[in-house]
Amino acid sequence: METTVDEPSWLRTASWIGCPLAGGALGVGVWAVAAWGSDLPAFPFQGVFEVVTVSPTRVTLVCGDKTRRIEADLEAVYLDGKELVLRTTDGREIAREKTDLDSPELARAFAEHGYPWQDEPVER
DSSP states (O other): OOOOOOOOHHHHHHHHHHHHHHHHHHHHHHHHHHHHHHTSTTOTTOOOBOEEEEOSSOEEEEETTEEEEEOSOEEEEEEETTEEEEEETTSOEEEEEEBOSOHHHHHHHHHHTTOOEESSOOOO
């Protein structure tokens, strides 16, 4: 004679349904906390440019509540990794700012307005 002791069937069913639901809720909670935290002034990954506006006479860089307007003759504009670099005709680097903006879109915007977009970083 044998006696088998097993978990109740409702516990197994609850595990198969409850664990994925709990994991999903946890994922949504982490996402919400990350979104909230990234808006705080002390969050470490702020400082990436959100907007680049290009016109024939000016480049405007916007990061949070800071706006930087650049009006200069540019020799080269390019991405160096994740940094947008603007270099003047006398060789000075007047802007090097982090950005997550799309490289082809940046290239097209600068080229449309007559700026010398370079596909590779320019060394001086």
